Amino acid sequence: MSAGEANPIRDAQTTAIAGAVTATQPGLMTYRILHIGGRVLLYALLIIVGMTMLLPLLWMISTSLKHPGEIFILPPKWLPNPPQWGNYVQLFDVLPFGLFVFNSIKIAVLATVGALLSCSMAAFAFARMRFPGRNFIFAVALSTLMIPFHVTLIPLFALYRDLGWLGTHLPLTVPFFFGAAFGIFLMRQFYLTIPQELVEAARIDGCNFIQIYYRIFLPLSKPALATLGIFTFLGSWNNLMGPLIFLTKVESMTVTLGLTLLTGQTGGRWELIQAGAVISILPIIVMFFLGQEHFIQGIARTGLKG
Amino acid sequence: MRGRFREFWGSNRKREAIEAYILILPMIVGLIVFTAGPVLASLYFSFTRWNLLSRPKWQGFDNYIELSHDPLFWITIKNTAFYVLGTVPTGTVLALLLAIALNQKIRMLAVFRTIYFLPVVSSVVAISVLWLWLYQADFGLVNQFLRFLGFRGVRWLSSTTWAMPAIIIMSIWHGLGYNIVIFIAGLQGIPQDYYEAATVDGATAWHKFFNITIPLLSPVTFFVITLSIINSFQVFAQAYVMTQGGPVNATKTIVYYLYQQGFMHFHMGYASALAYVLFIIIVALTLFQFWFQQRWVHYEI
Numbered sequence: 001m002s003a004g005e006a007n008p009i010r011d012a013q014t015t016a017i018a019g020a021v022t023a024t025q026p027g028l029m030t031y032r033i034l035h036i037g038g039r040v041l042l043y044a045l046l047i048i049v050g051m052t053m054l055l056p057l058l059w060m061i062s063t064s065l066k067h068p069g070e071i072f073i074l075p076p077k078w079l080p081n082p083p084q085w086g087n088y089v090q091l092f093d094v095l096p097f098g099l100f101v102f103n104s105i106k107i108a109v110l111a112t113v114g115a116l117l118s119c120s121m122a123a124f125a126f127a128r129m130r131f132p133g134r135n136f137i138f139a140v141a142l143s144t145l146m147i148p149f150h151v152t153l154i155p156l157f158a159l160y161r162d163l164g165w166l167g168t169h170l171p172l173t174v175p176f177f178f179g180a181a182f183g184i185f186l187m188r189q190f191y192l193t194i195p196q197e198l199v200e201a202a203r204i205d206g207c208n209f210i211q212i213y214y215r216i217f218l219p220l221s222k223p224a225l226a227t228l229g230i231f232t233f234l235g236s237w238n239n240l241m242g243p244l245i246f247l248t249k250v251e252s253m254t255v256t257l258g259l260t261l262l263t264g265q266t267g268g269r270w271e272l273i274q275a276g277a278v279i280s281i282l283p284i285i286v287m288f289f290l291g292q293e294h295f296i297q298g299i300a301r302t303g304l305k306g
Numbered sequence: 307m308r309g310r311f312r313e314f315w316g317s318n319r320k321r322e323a324i325e326a327y328i329l330i331l332p333m334i335v336g337l338i339v340f341t342a343g344p345v346l347a348s349l350y351f352s353f354t355r356w357n358l359l360s361r362p363k364w365q366g367f368d369n370y371i372e373l374s375h376d377p378l379f380w381i382t383i384k385n386t387a388f389y390v391l392g393t394v395p396t397g398t399v400l401a402l403l404l405a406i407a408l409n410q411k412i413r414m415l416a417v418f419r420t421i422y423f424l425p426v427v428s429s430v431v432a433i434s435v436l437w438l439w440l441y442q443a444d445f446g447l448v449n450q451f452l453r454f455l456g457f458r459g460v461r462w463l464s465s466t467t468w469a470m471p472a473i474i475i476m477s478i479w480h481g482l483g484y485n486i487v488i489f490i491a492g493l494q495g496i497p498q499d500y501y502e503a504a505t506v507d508g509a510t511a512w513h514k515f516f517n518i519t520i521p522l523l524s525p526v527t528f529f530v531i532t533l534s535i536i537n538s539f540q541v542f543a544q545a546y547v548m549t550q551g552g553p554v555n556a557t558k559t560i561v562y563y564l565y566q567q568g569f570m571h572f573h574m575g576y577a578s579a580l581a582y583v584l585f586i587i588i589v590a591l592t593l594f595q596f597w598f599q600q601r602w603v604h605y606e607i
Contacts, residue, residue: 042407049404050421052479057424059447060436072445122333131323141333144341146592148540150561151585152344154351154568154578158358159344178336209325238429240543241561245569256431260547263435270439277435281428288427292420295427299484300491 064088064275071270084271091275094265099251100258101279107172107254108236114176115232116225119183124213126184127191128199138188144181149241157245171246172239172254176232183228189301190224191217227298230291237284255280345585352578362575369579379580381555382563385470389541389559392474393481394534398527401482405489406519419490423483430480434547437476438463441548463549466556473544473557485530492526493519524603532595539588560584 058078063071065083091097125131126138160171194217202212218225243257253261259276266272288295352369354362373379404422408415425433440447441462449459462472500518509517542561545551551558551566558566560580568577 042410042412046404046407046412046418050418053421053425053483056436056440056447056479057428059440063439074445074450076445076447076450118332118336121329125326125329129322129326129329130319131326134326137330137334141337144337146536146589147341147345148536148581148584148588150540150564151348151581152341153564154574154581155344155347156340157569158347158574161358175336175340177332178340179330179333180336184333209322210329213329234427238431240429240431240546241565244546244565256429259429259431259435263438263547270442273435274439277432281432284427284429285424288423289420292423295423296419296487299487 060274060277063271064278066271068269068271087271087275088279091272091279094272095258095261095276096250097255097258097276097279100253100255101283103169103252104237104254104256105283107169108233110169110173111176111236112229112232114173114178115180115183116229118177118179119228120187120218120221120225121213122179123184123187123191124209124217127188128212128217129209141179141181141184145185153241153245160246166246167248167252169247169252172236172242176236183232186228186298186301187221187224190221194220223294223297226291226294227301230287230294231298233287234284348578348581351575352582354575354578356574357572358574359572365575369576370583372576373579373583378555378558378563382558382560385555385557386539386541386559388470389474389477390535390538392471393477393538394531396474397478397481397485397534398530400478401485401530402489402523402527404482405486405493406515408486409490409493419483419487422486425480426483428480430543431547433476433480434544437472438548441472464553466553469549469553469556473541473548477538477541477544481534485534488526488530489523492523496522521604525605528595528599528603532592535591535595536588539584539591 062078062080064087065085066077066080066087067084070077070080122141126134156171157166160166163170165171165174198216198220199212202216207215237254238256239254240256240260243254244260247253247257250261259280262273262276351362353364353366355365355368356362408418412418441449443449443459443461443464446462448462452459460468462468496519500522501514504514504518540561541559542565545557545559545562546565549557551562561584564577564580564584567573567580
């Protein structure tokens with residue numbers, strides 16, 4: 001960690017010095033000093049904020065590997081010695097975290113598949129086909145972006161109860177197969193950028209629109225699908241309110257919901273609680289590192305088009 | 307074969323429309339069953355007394371009248387407004403400043419951006435569980451750091467004064483990376499010629515910031531603010547995990563109260579009225595922002 005701190009500072013100095021050397025015009029001493037000072041301040045700011053972001057997360061991992069005797073000591077100890085990997089084993093005895101992770105993955109994967117299919121289908125029609133009522137239906141769909149989820153919560157709860165869905169994963173997966181405004185909007189924006197010639201050529205070859213959708217547009221839209229997929233997976237994984245209301249049995253709970261039980265179940269065993277937190281964010285962090293560009297570009301794109 | 311199909315369907319236009327309706331059918335069903343239907347049902351329930359077991363009983367505006375006399379309701383409105391005012395302006399300004407800093411041809415930009423983004427992908431629940439420990443009064447890192455700086459530290463989550471600020475600080479920390487990414491994209495969309503022209507004219511960095519960056523970034527700023535307000539009005543998980551709305555209702559938010567009324571006390575009619583009040587606040591604020599943007603947002607690019 002100390003290496004991670006030192007490097008940016010050294011880089012900052014190198015850049016600053018390089019910057020000063022290139023400013024070769026005579027008599028610009030003040031400019032050089034200001035420039036070097038500015039760069040140093042800039043990197044200092046970025047590093048301080050970076051530490052603020054990173055240290056709590058490292059503290060979470062550190063705590064999760066501590067012996068109970070190492071938790072309540074002053075000054076705080078950053079490196080558990082030796083690391084108590086057994087905490088993670090103990091965690092699985094307190095609550096079925098393995099099952100929670102499995103449930104979360106199952107729900108998130110189904111939700112993602114559903115969203116990708118239903119949103120890309122509708123988006124293709126809105127972007128590339130002509131039909132009566134198109135603009136009106138699209139406007140209505142977009143306006144639902146303003147509706148807070150909580151307004152629909154109570155009727156949906158009653159509906160799922162009457163259908164016998166409470167306690168199952170159906171309320172958290174089935175609706176995703178029926179489209180969502182955000183995903184449709186995102187996919188439509190992407191489909192609008194695909195050249196119309198492709199559609200016309202395929203029409204001449206005798207393809208109907210549904211064939212054009214799944215043979216041409218779907219394969220071409222992998223970047224947008226990746227973005228929507230990541231967002232849907234993340235939203236499903238991190239969701240609290242849905243699982244809290246709809247999942248009534250411990251066996252059906254997700255890892256995010258299970259984590260809320262941990263504070264009560266462990267009687268304040270911070271090392272176990274933090275181990276649970278680590279398990280709940282680890283899959284997401286791994287996914288983030290794998291698909292980082294899609295994350296960043298997706299947010300940037302939706303942000304700018306909004 | 308294909309020709310006969312075409313005859314069967316009639317004109318190309320008609321066939322195209324039918325195919326389009328097939329593609330949007332799932333979305334239409336979803337819109338009716340999972341959104342529009344529940345929104346209308348919720349409005350109806352808000353005029354009834356209903357505990358989920360018996361049939362909803364119509365009682366006109368009683369729930370709304372009761373709400374207006376419910377001190378707890380006004381407390382949750384005040385708390386939520388405090389949370390929104392605490393997170394949105396600070397979060398937006400910090401994100402903008404950091405995005406500008408990151409946009410200065412920084413080495414290892416990707417490393418910084420990744421680190422800033424790590425909290426964003428983590429769930430609010432995991433983050434709340436972590437900060438519950440960070441805010442722990444005697445051994446939590448936050449107070450240890452404050453003591454290191456010479457302050458005494460406070461009992462963050464068990465103090466009626468500090469519990470909400472604690473949640474606000476944590477939420478800004480959690481959401482900062484998201485807005486930074488949007489702002490960086492916005493900054494990179496500003497044509498460099500503007501800055502070059504301004505430099506030729508002898509403009510200072512300060513002038514460039516206020517006369518080029520701020521106006522040309524305003525559509526992005528508008529997007530960030532609008533989205534942040536909509537999201538922060540629905541704050542729930544932080545209060546649920548960290549404080550259960552306490553101490554003494556200091557962190558009870560509108561959605562927390564809705565959850566409590568609906569799913570702990572089964573006052574479904576009352577909870578529906580609460581949901582509608584939240585809905586109206588969000589729609590009104592969003593419309594207000596779209597009206598108000600005409601005064602400060604520039605769409606010149």
